[in-house]
Amino acid sequence: MASLRTNLFLVALGLSLLGLVMVYSATYREYGPHYLFIRAGHVVGGVLTFLLVSRVRYTAWRKYAPAIYLVVLTLLILVLVPGVGYEAGGARRWFDMGFFSLQPAEFAKLAAVIVLSCAVARLAPGSGLPMKPLLLGGLLFALVLIEPDFGTSVVILAGVAGVLWASEIRTKDLLLAGGAGLLALIGVMLLEPYRRARFMTFLDPWSVSQDSGYQLVQSMVAIKAGSVFGAGAGAGGAAVSVPDIRTDMIFALIGEELGLFGMIAVIAAFTFVLLAGLRIAFHAPSIMSRCMAAGLTTMLAVQTTFNIGAAMGVLPLAGMTLPFISYGGSSLLVCFAAVGILYRISEDSERAREIKPRKGATGSYSRRRHGGTRDPRALRGG
Numbered sequence: 001m002a003s004l005r006t007n008l009f010l011v012a013l014g015l016s017l018l019g020l021v022m023v024y025s026a027t028y029r030e031y032g033p034h035y036l037f038i039r040a041g042h043v044v045g046g047v048l049t050f051l052l053v054s055r056v057r058y059t060a061w062r063k064y065a066p067a068i069y070l071v072v073l074t075l076l077i078l079v080l081v082p083g084v085g086y087e088a089g090g091a092r093r094w095f096d097m098g099f100f101s102l103q104p105a106e107f108a109k110l111a112a113v114i115v116l117s118c119a120v121a122r123l124a125p126g127s128g129l130p131m132k133p134l135l136l137g138g139l140l141f142a143l144v145l146i147e148p149d150f151g152t153s154v155v156i157l158a159g160v161a162g163v164l165w166a167s168e169i170r171t172k173d174l175l176l177a178g179g180a181g182l183l184a185l186i187g188v189m190l191l192e193p194y195r196r197a198r199f200m201t202f203l204d205p206w207s208v209s210q211d212s213g214y215q216l217v218q219s220m221v222a223i224k225a226g227s228v229f230g231a232g233a234g235a236g237g238a239a240v241s242v243p244d245i246r247t248d249m250i251f252a253l254i255g256e257e258l259g260l261f262g263m264i265a266v267i268a269a270f271t272f273v274l275l276a277g278l279r280i281a282f283h284a285p286s287i288m289s290r291c292m293a294a295g296l297t298t299m300l301a302v303q304t305t306f307n308i309g310a311a312m313g314v315l316p317l318a319g320m321t322l323p324f325i326s327y328g329g330s331s332l333l334v335c336f337a338a339v340g341i342l343y344r345i346s347e348d349s350e351r352a353r354e355i356k357p358r359k360g361a362t363g364s365y366s367r368r369r370h371g372g373t374r375d376p377r378a379l380r381g382g
Contacts, residue, residue: 053340121288151319162298223255230259
């Protein structure tokens with residue numbers, strides 16, 4: 001497990017360094033090294049976040065969860081206030097801090113997973129859905145949707161789904177909740193005209209290649225131009241005309257400049273992150289840590305799948321960035337925080353398994369060899 005969590009961090013770091021190169025390649029023609037320096041600062045901040053978060057024992061998140069939720073909720077409300085939140089492209093999602101911008105919706109993903117994981121860990125096996133924590137998560141989802149930021153709201157739902165899947169809630173309730181969530185998501189997508197247009201564009205982008213399908217068509221053209229070996233980092237030209245190339249569509253630039261092999265390598269790296277996260281969740285020392293690991297892994301997996309799928313034209317555009325690679329400081333901090341939490345859960349799990357069983361005079365047991373705990377109640381929350 002030690003090598004697994006170390007490799008998890010190294011893969012995440014490698015993806016972020018690739019993102020540094022790709023962001024520079026996407027912006028140097030127009031902005032020179034400006035975004036290179038900013039992105040380098042993001043990577044340093046992400047690594048520092050990982051080092052800090054990985055030192056926090058997973059049980060401590062129960063103490064921090066209320067404060068994290070209240071801070072994120074306050075920021076989500078403030079960012080919607082005209083004159084306080086920064087508006088761009090018809091969306092009010094950022095705080096303009098001068099030398100950097102802060103996007104609260106990114107931190108809402110983390111807050112939703114942590115708060116719900118702490119809540120379901122207290123439930124007895126076979127319990128029903130915890131309505132109050134779900135409503136708290138639903139409030140974060142609604143505020144992000146109002147910005148509007150449909151892509152991030154979908155990722156929040158994915159994180160919640162991952163937590164519930166790993167919990168011991170009744171299967172019937174999980175199926176009902178999953179069905180209700182899916183119907184709500186479809187409804188939200190179809191009620192807004194521009195979201196309907198995105199879905200219709202996905203069905204036949206070439207028929208509207210000069211209108212709503214322009215971004216998707218140009219992305220596929222750039223990926224095709226890369227062929228097998230790619231044009232080389234910084235040598236691509238087709239992807240330059242793709243809107244949002246340094247954020248939502250950066251995988252098109254990877255396809256053009258690094259080719260098929262480059263895309264396969266990136267997908268393989270994200271697959272490793274997914275499998276490592278699932279393994280950590282499977283061997284987690286408690287219900288709380290298992291739910292947290294599963295929620296964070298699902299969050300990263302869904303965001304990656306939709307971003308890559310949209311760039312290749314196999315999934316509708318949802319406005320999601322590519323974790324670790326796309327430009328965005330808030331996103332990178334949250335991604336490294338997620339890896340830090342997974343790292344510490346793996347570390348705590350290994351320590352739990354290393355403690356040999358012993359029986360005291362009172363008949364109580366210490367931790368068992370294969371991950372059991374001294375007190376069965378510890379399995380419910382650490």
